[in-house]
Amino acid sequence: MTGDREQDIRRVRDQQTVLYGAPLGDLIARLAEDYGLSRGRLASILGLSAPMLSQLASGRRIKIGNPSAVQRMQRLLEVAPDVRAGRIAAADAVARIESERPGSVLTRATDRLPRQGALDVQLVLRWASSAEDLGRAAELLSADFPALAEVLRVYGTGSAADAEAHFEQVRPR
Template identity: 45%
Template sequence: MADVDASRAAQREIYGEPLGAVVDRCRATLGLTQGRVAALLGISAPMLSQLVSGQRIKLGNPSAVERLRVMVEATDAVAAGRLTVAEAITRIEAAGGPGELLTGATTRRASTRETAEQIQSLFRRVASAPDYLAAADRVAPDHPEIAELLRVYGAGRTDDAVAHLLG
């Protein structure tokens, strides 16, 4: 029991509170199982169980740490009525590190094309192609690189986005 208490104290130092409390709050607010939380974080269910129970102290994968941060922020936003549960889940799923896709309880390296498609999908959830083109025209004189991003990812073809990522 002393080891578990020490682990939870270490988690409190790292994360602000024990991971069991963090995960329980997220699960309750978002209506998720512990297995689904593990999948969203990109770690195995046994790993999450060990973290929650205090058998392990911290997440070793920086992408999982980032997804946990986003999950906590999204949970707080749902609790405050600023996001729906579906919007929160979408935000968490999009929070993987660069080039990573969630596949079950693990992550894998995405192809350049998949990464380009993800970026374009994010852009296109926010505004339409004509909106991005108009915005690009407005910012181009002072910020040509930003204008290029708006054109390529907001209104361009996926092949152009792939070329931009490789460029």
């Protein structure tokens, strides 16, 4: 019987990886560590009960049924690199995510456009070079190409929140 249960858990974790990119137990543990949260507090932030979060983490449940909880988890995962790097305090990030209006499933893409666009630009720049090098490049370009220097500074060395605000400001409507 124990072998069957272990097989079931392995199957659930595999399905979670397909749905979320990693088993939920791993994502939950990473978020709790990154933000310094208990599982109970993390469940509260996500809008789940602590027992449900436990069942998801242990592989007894496959997926999160609440789309708003999935969105909040995604936001926590998006901001986590800035929290780990010290660019934003964990408590500030959590407060900001808790204050965001949960979008409906139908309008999710529109709500995410500035956030995703900014994150995509950040990912490309940070793949290309270190924050220190991007800052130095911005300094070199600032006299002749101030707008490009600003992009390098904001997206290359700034926080996700700074990038989102800039992206929202400059994107065509």
